[in-house]
Amino acid sequence: MSIAASSLEDEAGSASVTPAARKALRHQRIAETLAAWSLAGPALILLVVLFFLPVFAVFLVALTDWQFGATSLAFVGFGNFEELFADQGFRASFVNTIVYVVIVVPGTIVLGLVIALLIESGKSCRAFYRAVHFLPFMATLTAMAIAWEALLHPTIGLVNQTLAGFGLPTANWLRDEATVLPVLAVIGIWQNLGYAMVLFLAGLKSIPQDLYDAADIDGADLWLDRLRTVTLPMLGPVTMFVFIVVALKAFETFDTVQILTQGGPGHASEMLLFTLYRESFQYLRTGYGASVAVVFLAIVVALTLIQARVMDKRVHYQ
Structure with a gap:
C-alpha cells in the first residue's frame, strides 16, 4: 500500500475522518488493486493457458x-491407471528412470564442482576450459547421440x-542389458556437466575472500578445511x-x-518419457499415454517439492 493510502487509512481510523477522505x-x-492485477494478470493468464489447462x-x-x-x-474412469500399474513394461521404465536419475544427478554435481574448482584454481586458459566443458550442453543432443553411437559401435x-588395444574386454555397450543403462x-x-560447471563457477566467484581469510586465521588453512568450512x-x-x-x-x-536404444534390449533402457511417446504416438493409445503423463507429472512435482524442502533446510543463504 502506498504512503498516501496509509496516511488516509490512519485518518480513517480517527473519529474526525470525513466522507471525502473515506471516498x-x-x-x-x-486503483492499487487494478494496478496489481494489470501487472500480474498477463503472467497468470499465460500460466493458466499454457500449464493448468493442458494438465487438466x-x-x-x-x-x-x-x-x-x-x-x-468412452469414459473408463481409472481403468487406464489400473492397467498402467499392472504393466511390467511401465514398472521397468519407472525403475530405469529412477536408477538413471540416481546416477546422473550426483555424478553431474560432483564432477561439475570438481571441474569448476580446478578451473578456478588455475592461472591460465580458464576461458578455453570453460568453453570446452560447456560445449556439450550447447550442442544438439541428437547429433551428439549419433556421435556416441559411433564411438560405442561394437x-x-x-x-x-x-x-582391445590395452588387452581389456570389449562389449556391445548399447545392446547388453547389463551395460546399456549405465x-x-x-x-x-x-551432457549436463558443462551446465553444472558454469553455475558452480559463478557461485565460486561470489564467495567473499574475507571468509577465506577468516578461515585461515581460525586455522583452516588446508584446502580440504577451506572446502568443508567455507566453499561448500x-x-x-x-x-x-x-x-x-x-x-x-x-x-x-x-x-x-x-x-x-529404442528402449531396448527388452525394456532395459526404457524411460518414462519414451513409454509415453510409444503408447501415445506409436500405438496411438492416447488415453493410456495420457495416464502415463499424469503419473510422470505427479512424480516430478512430488520429488521437486521434496528436494526443495529437504535441501532448503541445509542451505546457507547470505
Missing part, C-alpha cells in the same frame, strides 16, 4: 479410452578399439538449484533413448 481511500485501494485436459483424456484419430471415446567404435547415464552426465556451505543455494534442474532434465530424458 479517496476507497478509490486509492481500487491430459487428466480428462486419461479417464477415457480415446485413441489418436478416433471420432468417439566392432569399429573407438571405445572398443581402445579397450552407458546412457554416462552420456547424461557428459556458501555454494549451498547453487547446489540446490543445480540439483533440481539436473534432476528434472534427467527425468525428461528422451532423445538418447529414442536414437540409441
Whole structure:
C-alpha cells in the first residue's frame, strides 16, 4: 500500500475522518488493486493457458479410452491407471528412470564442482576450459547421440578399439542389458556437466575472500578445511538449484533413448518419457499415454517439492 493510502487509512481510523477522505481511500485501494492485477494478470493468464489447462485436459483424456484419430471415446474412469500399474513394461521404465536419475544427478554435481574448482584454481586458459566443458550442453543432443553411437559401435567404435588395444574386454555397450543403462547415464552426465560447471563457477566467484581469510586465521588453512568450512556451505543455494534442474532434465530424458536404444534390449533402457511417446504416438493409445503423463507429472512435482524442502533446510543463504 502506498504512503498516501496509509496516511488516509490512519485518518480513517480517527473519529474526525470525513466522507471525502473515506471516498479517496476507497478509490486509492481500487486503483492499487487494478494496478496489481494489470501487472500480474498477463503472467497468470499465460500460466493458466499454457500449464493448468493442458494438465487438466491430459487428466480428462486419461479417464477415457480415446485413441489418436478416433471420432468417439468412452469414459473408463481409472481403468487406464489400473492397467498402467499392472504393466511390467511401465514398472521397468519407472525403475530405469529412477536408477538413471540416481546416477546422473550426483555424478553431474560432483564432477561439475570438481571441474569448476580446478578451473578456478588455475592461472591460465580458464576461458578455453570453460568453453570446452560447456560445449556439450550447447550442442544438439541428437547429433551428439549419433556421435556416441559411433564411438560405442561394437566392432569399429573407438571405445572398443581402445579397450582391445590395452588387452581389456570389449562389449556391445548399447545392446547388453547389463551395460546399456549405465552407458546412457554416462552420456547424461557428459551432457549436463558443462551446465553444472558454469553455475558452480559463478557461485565460486561470489564467495567473499574475507571468509577465506577468516578461515585461515581460525586455522583452516588446508584446502580440504577451506572446502568443508567455507566453499561448500556458501555454494549451498547453487547446489540446490543445480540439483533440481539436473534432476528434472534427467527425468525428461528422451532423445538418447529414442536414437540409441529404442528402449531396448527388452525394456532395459526404457524411460518414462519414451513409454509415453510409444503408447501415445506409436500405438496411438492416447488415453493410456495420457495416464502415463499424469503419473510422470505427479512424480516430478512430488520429488521437486521434496528436494526443495529437504535441501532448503541445509542451505546457507547470505
